[in-house]
Amino acid sequence: MDNFLQVQNNQRVARADIPDLPFEVFREALLSLAHQGGQVVQFFAYEDRGQNRLLAVMRTDKLYVTGCEVAETYLSLTADSTKFHLFEREIGEQYGIQAEGHPWWKMVRYHPNYAGGTDVFENDYQQEIPGNYPYFTVEGKTVHEVAVGPVHAGIIEPGHFRFQCLGERVFHLEIQLGYQHRGVERLFQTVSANRLPIIAETIAGDTTIGHSLCQSQAIESLAGLTVNKGAKVVRTIALELERIANHIGDLGALSLDVAFNPPAAYFGRIRGEYLNLTQILGGNRFGRGLVRPGGVTQILGEEQEQLISAKLAELTPEVEHVNDLIFSSPTVLARFDQTGTVSHADAEAIGLVGYAGRACGLSYDARVAFPTECYADLPRNKNERTDGDVCSRGTVRREEIRHSTQMINTLLPKRQEEPSVLPQEWQLAPDSFVVSINEAWRGEVSHCILTDAAGKIQRYKVKDPSFHNWTGLALSLRDEGISDFPLCNKSFNLSYCGFDL
Amino acid sequence: MESVLAFCAAVLIAPMLPAVIQKVKALFAGKQGPPLLINYYTVIKLFRKGSVYSTSTSFVFQLGPVVGCCTSLMMLLFFPLAGTAPLFSFHGDVFMLFYLMGLGRFFTILAALDTASPFEGMGAAREAFFSTLAEGTIFAILILFFRFSGSLSFQEFFTGTNAMNIGGEHGALLLLVIIALYIVMLTENSRVPVDDPATHLELTMIHEVMILDHSGPDLALIELGAWFKLLFYSAFLSQILNPLQLADPLMNGLLFFGIVTLIYMSVGVVESITARFRMNLVPKFILTSFALVFFVIILTMELIQ
Numbered sequence: 001m002d003n004f005l006q007v008q009n010n011q012r013v014a015r016a017d018i019p020d021l022p023f024e025v026f027r028e029a030l031l032s033l034a035h036q037g038g039q040v041v042q043f044f045a046y047e048d049r050g051q052n053r054l055l056a057v058m059r060t061d062k063l064y065v066t067g068c069e070v071a072e073t074y075l076s077l078t079a080d081s082t083k084f085h086l087f088e089r090e091i092g093e094q095y096g097i098q099a100e101g102h103p104w105w106k107m108v109r110y111h112p113n114y115a116g117g118t119d120v121f122e123n124d125y126q127q128e129i130p131g132n133y134p135y136f137t138v139e140g141k142t143v144h145e146v147a148v149g150p151v152h153a154g155i156i157e158p159g160h161f162r163f164q165c166l167g168e169r170v171f172h173l174e175i176q177l178g179y180q181h182r183g184v185e186r187l188f189q190t191v192s193a194n195r196l197p198i199i200a201e202t203i204a205g206d207t208t209i210g211h212s213l214c215q216s217q218a219i220e221s222l223a224g225l226t227v228n229k230g231a232k233v234v235r236t237i238a239l240e241l242e243r244i245a246n247h248i249g250d251l252g253a254l255s256l257d258v259a260f261n262p263p264a265a266y267f268g269r270i271r272g273e274y275l276n277l278t279q280i281l282g283g284n285r286f287g288r289g290l291v292r293p294g295g296v297t298q299i300l301g302e303e304q305e306q307l308i309s310a311k312l313a314e315l316t317p318e319v320e321h322v323n324d325l326i327f328s329s330p331t332v333l334a335r336f337d338q339t340g341t342v343s344h345a346d347a348e349a350i351g352l353v354g355y356a357g358r359a360c361g362l363s364y365d366a367r368v369a370f371p372t373e374c375y376a377d378l379p380r381n382k383n384e385r386t387d388g389d390v391c392s393r394g395t396v397r398r399e400e401i402r403h404s405t406q407m408i409n410t411l412l413p414k415r416q417e418e419p420s421v422l423p424q425e426w427q428l429a430p431d432s433f434v435v436s437i438n439e440a441w442r443g444e445v446s447h448c449i450l451t452d453a454a455g456k457i458q459r460y461k462v463k464d465p466s467f468h469n470w471t472g473l474a475l476s477l478r479d480e481g482i483s484d485f486p487l488c489n490k491s492f493n494l495s496y497c498g499f500d501l
Numbered sequence: 502m503e504s505v506l507a508f509c510a511a512v513l514i515a516p517m518l519p520a521v522i523q524k525v526k527a528l529f530a531g532k533q534g535p536p537l538l539i540n541y542y543t544v545i546k547l548f549r550k551g552s553v554y555s556t557s558t559s560f561v562f563q564l565g566p567v568v569g570c571c572t573s574l575m576m577l578l579f580f581p582l583a584g585t586a587p588l589f590s591f592h593g594d595v596f597m598l599f600y601l602m603g604l605g606r607f608f609t610i611l612a613a614l615d616t617a618s619p620f621e622g623m624g625a626a627r628e629a630f631f632s633t634l635a636e637g638t639i640f641a642i643l644i645l646f647f648r649f650s651g652s653l654s655f656q657e658f659f660t661g662t663n664a665m666n667i668g669g670e671h672g673a674l675l676l677l678v679i680i681a682l683y684i685v686m687l688t689e690n691s692r693v694p695v696d697d698p699a700t701h702l703e704l705t706m707i708h709e710v711m712i713l714d715h716s717g718p719d720l721a722l723i724e725l726g727a728w729f730k731l732l733f734y735s736a737f738l739s740q741i742l743n744p745l746q747l748a749d750p751l752m753n754g755l756l757f758f759g760i761v762t763l764i765y766m767s768v769g770v771v772e773s774i775t776a777r778f779r780m781n782l783v784p785k786f787i788l789t790s791f792a793l794v795f796f797v798i799i800l801t802m803e804l805i806q
Contacts, residue, residue: 144619144622145619146619146620146623146704147619148703148704153701153702153703154701154702167626168623168780168781255776257700257702257705258776258777259693259694259697259699259700259772259776259777260775260776260777261526261529261530261699261772261773262529262530262531262773264530265530265531265532266530266531269531329774329775329776331694331775331776331777331778332776334776334778334779334782335776335777335778335779339779481779481780481781482623482704483704483705483779483780484705484779484780485704485705486702486704486705487705
């Protein structure tokens with residue numbers, strides 16, 4: 001571990017303290033940690049004084065950070081560990097750095113690199129996007145290819161799915177995203193400070209609290225802002241309400257996908273009730289405008305506490321009842337059981353996070369491993385079913401709804417009415433680095449900020465859990481019927497815009 | 502005269518009955534559901550629209566909906582609705598009817614393949630496979646009815662002293678036939694648990710995916726064809742279920758359409774309390790219906806004297 005600097009979640013460290021290794025040592029260090037069960041939290045490139053550098057944040061039960069200088073090409077890490085796969089492609093796309101020996105070298109989001117240099121994927125970005133990619137193909141007379149998207153039948157986001165099938169059986173699924181690339185990371189590096197939280201909320205609309213919490217914590221750490229206890233309670237409740245609302249919406253959608261209508265209708269309504277609770281808490285159904293650097297914009301008063309706790313008491317048995325309806329119906333279980341299985345070993349090898357990971361038996365939960373806000377004082381959740389199939393992912397989410405409800409009930413009486421001090425301007429510490437991790441509803445969200453000598457944001461890196469988990473969806477389809485794709489997809493329910501940034 | 506009236510009533514009422522299914526499903530889901538006349542509005546809307554044709558399709562694509570709708574309509578012409586004599590009938594018409602239905606499906610499949618879409622090809626393959634299996638059940642039922650009544654036309658099945666219904670001589674055996682026919686009805690009309698008519702997910706669809714490219718009047722014809730077909734199967738079931746032959750033709754008609762409505766409602770109930778089967782379980786489900794009818798045939802053979 002000499003090659004790493006151990007850091008805490010949201011701990012500000014001087015950039016000078018981060019090890020600056022020769023590339024070979026850096027590579028070996030990362031690979032050996034990855035082989036010992038370490039997972040990648042962040043792995044990205046940035047430009048510093050005309051030189052490209054790599055920076056990696058790894059996690060075991062602790063967080064480790066290390067860096068190195070990198071030339072135009074380097075020896076790919078993916079060849080030895082699949083955990084680095086998409087990260088290396090992203091580095092190639094953003095800074096034009098070639099990973100030699102990468103097994104599947106193609107762009108991630110289809111945009112010219114930041115450096116303005118030659119493109120390492122030999123793309124001509126003047127051309128229209130759709131379809132113009134080399135795809136993984138399977139040859140054979142009876143093999144057929146099914147292309148879905150980027151425009152879909154439902155009101156969902158754009159993404160292209162390419163299936164290689166033999167009859168109804170799927171050999172391989174390749175997922176190509178990037179249609180919603182907005183350049184979020186670059187925006188963070190250029191806009192004025194007061195716009196940062198507004199943009200963070202829109203990284204992924206269903207993870208508003210998750211992303212804005214990460215950003216606020218990172219800025220608080222770099223600017224030395226303190227958050228009072230009351231604000232922490234509100235933030236934690238907001239994050240848990242977001243989790244419940246999304247889990248409920250998805251369990252309803254899962255049941256609709258197998259044509260079991262009643263729970264879908266009930267959960268459609270109940271999800272709205274939880275969104276309304278978020279509105280009572282923060283003034284907006286989707287948690288917009290609540291979390292800001294320094295605290296929260298709304299105090300949790302006595303009236304709100306009573307409204308929320310009364311409504312929770314009313315909704316909790318309803319949710320249990322509808323869940324019973326889903327998980328005790330034989331025809332539904334026949335569809336969920338042993339569908340879209342991702343093995344524990346595969347999940348480990350690609351670093352699944354969130355409920356998708358926990359459903360495969362990876363117990364990682366950022367709320368437990370790297371607690372922020374009030375999580376250190378709250379009990380953790382246990383998952384009964386970890387077979388890695390659709391049923392497990394559904395069951396884990398059901399358990400998380402219960403767990404989150406308990407946490408909210410515990411936290412509500414701890415509210416305090418002291419308003420937060422929300423500075424309009426702040427000064428970030430110069431030459432510093434911070435990594436912020438939170439367990440949003442989908443899994444581990446992480447933001448990284450590097451500041452320059454003047455305290456300006458030099459590099460802002462965002463990672464949504466979807467960045468890890470899309471690969472999990474592709475794996476879950478292996479040897480599965482193509483007609484079960486929508487069900488598998490919904491059981492993961494990953495973010496397109498969170499991935500595309 | 503009564504036959505013409507019964508036929509007209511059936512054609513007019515066919516679009517309303519599927520709305521009954523939607524109402525029942527909505528009731529289970531705690532919703533209001535669409536109005537009972539929704540399908541009439543839909544058809545009027547569709548006929549007012551124009552059709553869009555892909556440049557990669559040929560005349561076959563436009564032929565599909567027309568043939569599909571006509572063949573479904575012909576089924577009703579030959580069926581003794583509400584106990585009246587059918588408009589047309591001849592010895593052996595059952596064979597022609599089921600093959601006419603096959604013809605309709607053949608053209609729907611051709612039209613789907615004509616679009617060269619990977620989805621529609623997949624749906625066509627599923628539809629062809631599942632309906633082939635269902636055909637086995639249908640013909641087993643016809644063989645059975647021939648053994649019972651010695652005839653091969655719908656009129657003779659359901660009229661006269663030896664009519665096929667649960668009140669008759671073979672009532673107990675017909676119970677199994679009813680279950681088998683119900684399964685075939687769900688299969689042939691793309692209902693849950695075989696198919697989901699309400700889904701928007703192309704990859705899971707069977708019938709719906711084949712008609713994705715049809716629009717306007719073409720789509721209206723397809724919808725009408727589907728409603729007539731569902732009515733035909735419910736009428737078939739209703740005739741077997743109904744042991745009464747009332748003297749008053751009006752009462753008889755009301756009784757018939759009452760039972761038909763109950764069958765539609767039962768479809769709504771089935772769709773509300775079951776999820777769809779996984780695709781690889783569907784063949785087993787359909788073959789269960791064949792096994793049931795085959796078992797009945799064995800029972801009638803009186804192998805043990």
